[in-house]
Amino acid sequence: MGTRQVSRSAVVAAAPEQIFALLADPAQHPLIDGSGTVRASRGSAPARLSLGARFGMEMRMGAPYRIQNTVVEFEENRLIAWRHFSGHRWRWLLEPAGDGRTEVTETFDWSTARSPLAIRLLGFPRRNAEAIEKTLARLGGMFPG
Incomplete structure (x- = not known):
């Protein structure tokens, strides 16, 4: 991935359809969020x-706030991504890994953020890498093989 992208992968003991159903339901996002910032859909x-x-x-990141997102990529059971006003995206790619598992x-x-310098200065690339790892672990725990 490019210098303005942070990615992590994990193999989850569930079919892509099961994982995609969770990702495509905004009410479920707080359950898998590893950053501790996502509270509820609204x-x-x-x-x-x-x-x-x-x-x-x-x-909530220090103080509570609301964010509006738009789905900008969508391929049923394979890919979903959304962005908000700052322009950056959260993207999920699902690839079958055999035996009912999914990478x-x-x-x-x-890379499309309106203020990439602010994102870097606030430490989000590093913080988001840690949060993504926690999110993937939480996601895996929802499907305990």
Whole structure:
């Protein structure tokens, strides 16, 4: 990945369809979030995301705030990504790994961020790498093979 992307992968003991169903449901995002910032879906978020869908989240990083996201990539049971006003993306790629398992790759892509310097100065690439690892571990724990 490029210098403005942070990715981690893990093999999860679940089929891509099972994992995608979780990722495509914004109400489930707080359950897998390893950053500790995602609190709850809010507003008129759809029950299931699709390309172009908009969904809000209640967040907390020091102080509570709300964020609006838009799904910008979508391939059923394989790929989903969303971005918010700052321009960076959260991307999930699912690849079958055999025996009902899936290689899950989560990427924090800040190559399209409006303020890449601010992201770097605030330490988000490093912090997001740690959070992604925790998120993948939580995701794996939801499907304990």
